[in-house]
Amino acid sequence: MTSTLARDPQTPDRLFGLTGLLADDELIVRETVRNLLARDVRPRLQQWYASGDIPVRELSTAFGDVGLLGMHLDGYGCPGMSATAYGLACHELEAADSGIRSLVSVQGSLAMFAIHRFGSEEQKQQWLPPMASGEVIGCFGLTEPDYGSNPGGMLTRATRDGADWVLDGTKMWITNGSVADVAVVWAQTTDAPSGIRGFLVPTSTPGFSAPKISSKLSLRASITSELVLDGVRVPETALLPEAAGLSGPLSCLTEARFGIIFGALGAARDCLETTIAYVRDRDMNGRPLAAYQITQTKLADMALAYGKGMLLALHLGRLKDAGALRPEQVSLGKLDATREALGIARQCRTLLGANGITLEYPVMRHANNLESVLTYEGTAEVHQLILGQQLTGYAAFR
Numbered sequence: 001m002t003s004t005l006a007r008d009p010q011t012p013d014r015l016f017g018l019t020g021l022l023a024d025d026e027l028i029v030r031e032t033v034r035n036l037l038a039r040d041v042r043p044r045l046q047q048w049y050a051s052g053d054i055p056v057r058e059l060s061t062a063f064g065d066v067g068l069l070g071m072h073l074d075g076y077g078c079p080g081m082s083a084t085a086y087g088l089a090c091h092e093l094e095a096a097d098s099g100i101r102s103l104v105s106v107q108g109s110l111a112m113f114a115i116h117r118f119g120s121e122e123q124k125q126q127w128l129p130p131m132a133s134g135e136v137i138g139c140f141g142l143t144e145p146d147y148g149s150n151p152g153g154m155l156t157r158a159t160r161d162g163a164d165w166v167l168d169g170t171k172m173w174i175t176n177g178s179v180a181d182v183a184v185v186w187a188q189t190t191d192a193p194s195g196i197r198g199f200l201v202p203t204s205t206p207g208f209s210a211p212k213i214s215s216k217l218s219l220r221a222s223i224t225s226e227l228v229l230d231g232v233r234v235p236e237t238a239l240l241p242e243a244a245g246l247s248g249p250l251s252c253l254t255e256a257r258f259g260i261i262f263g264a265l266g267a268a269r270d271c272l273e274t275t276i277a278y279v280r281d282r283d284m285n286g287r288p289l290a291a292y293q294i295t296q297t298k299l300a301d302m303a304l305a306y307g308k309g310m311l312l313a314l315h316l317g318r319l320k321d322a323g324a325l326r327p328e329q330v331s332l333g334k335l336d337a338t339r340e341a342l343g344i345a346r347q348c349r350t351l352l353g354a355n356g357i358t359l360e361y362p363v364m365r366h367a368n369n370l371e372s373v374l375t376y377e378g379t380a381e382v383h384q385l386i387l388g389q390q391l392t393g394y395a396a397f398r
């Protein structure tokens with residue numbers, strides 16, 4: 001009989017001793033973000049998700065105030081925190097909602113990183129401080145309707161006309177496109193300097209429009225848009241001078257994928273914590289659902305997948321902070337974290353029964369979001385191909 005008596009449960013984080021692996025400043029970041037979200041974001045998430053809209057400007061200034069935008073970049077108003085601290089912030093943000101983490105990732109790791117890494121001194125001075133404060137919102141336009149996993153085939157063109165560049169083309173699935181003040185747009189050009197080049201396009205430029213994509217069943221607490229560039233004329237100073245070829249945008253994606261590793265596991269943690277609380281409370285034939293073996297084997301397997309993912313994430317974070325992280329290692333983490341997190345979310349949903357399909361609980365919201373997270377920033381299959389190439393020496397992309 002004593003075996004059925006409840007003991008104090010441990011969270012998955014405690015089971016793995018994860019907190020003990022974090023430095024004091026990393027713990028402070030985790031607590032700061034957790035508290036901000038508990039106060040200003042979590043109570044409103046259901047409403048944002050149901051309506052398919054979020055107050056991006058309000059959130060970006062709130063996030064800018066606590067140094068979350070471009071937090072692992074140095075100078076120009078950016079906090080210069082460690083990569084691991086940034087990862088932990090992403091973990092907390094996505095434990096709330098993947099759309100909220102996407103807002104911070106796109107601003108800091110895609111748009112701001114592109115300017116920080118490839119911009120001129122003038123571009124950095126002009127754009128980075130107001131982007132770090134959240135006053136200016138950026139987006140990152142790489143994907144096109146027919147070129148997602150293979151962005152090198154992009155059709156968007158940049159043509160020189162006197163001292164200006166003229167941009168024509170369409171980008172698709174662009175986070176924050178409709179609310180951005182500046183778009184980092186990647187385009188092909190045959191004019192010097194030729195190849196794939198990046199441009200900083202103020203969204204008020206004539207010929208630029210960004211219709212919102214409304215028919216999403218995933219990442220509903222995030223704005224996703226098409227970018228239409230119809231003879232958009234920008235000066236020579238809009239070109240990112242240090243980005244040459246596809247390696248430019250791909251290095252930005254590597255930055256953002258790093259945050260996704262920690263982030264996706266944040267969504268998994270929220271599903272697990274919600275589900276453990278639920279099954280301890282849910283009566284089944286006079287006993288809590290938590291006291292049944294099938295429930296426990298599911299939870300044990302999920303906690304293992306989560307904890308191993310977090311250990312990998314922290315390992316990759318330490319490698320990045322030591323300047324030793326390679327892109328294929330980021331693929332390892334992105335593939336593992338997104339695949340496992342989605343599996344955990346779906347399995348947690350089964351334990352919540354019919355309640356699991358509602359917005360009252362975060363589990364199906366996370367599961368739906370993770371479908372996008374599995375696909376963007378390199379699909380799971382593309383990361384498998386990257387790893388396959390590393391393991392065999394053969395590229396199987398074509």
Ligand code: FAD
Nearest residue numbers: 140141142143148149173174175219372376377379381397
């Ligand atoms: P496809 O490339 O058409 O892939 C379809 C299927 O084919 C997938 O299963 C894929 O794995 C598989 N496949 C592809 N290549 C191969 C191959 N060589 N071998 C075998 N199988 C293959 N993009 C941006 O530029 N900026 C953003 O801010 C942005 N935000 C996004 C937000 C959301 C919510 C979503 C859903 C997407 C966003 N994207 C953004 C686009 C995202 O990066 C692309 O969706 C992604 O790269 C996949 O491209 P695709 O959708 O065209 O799928």
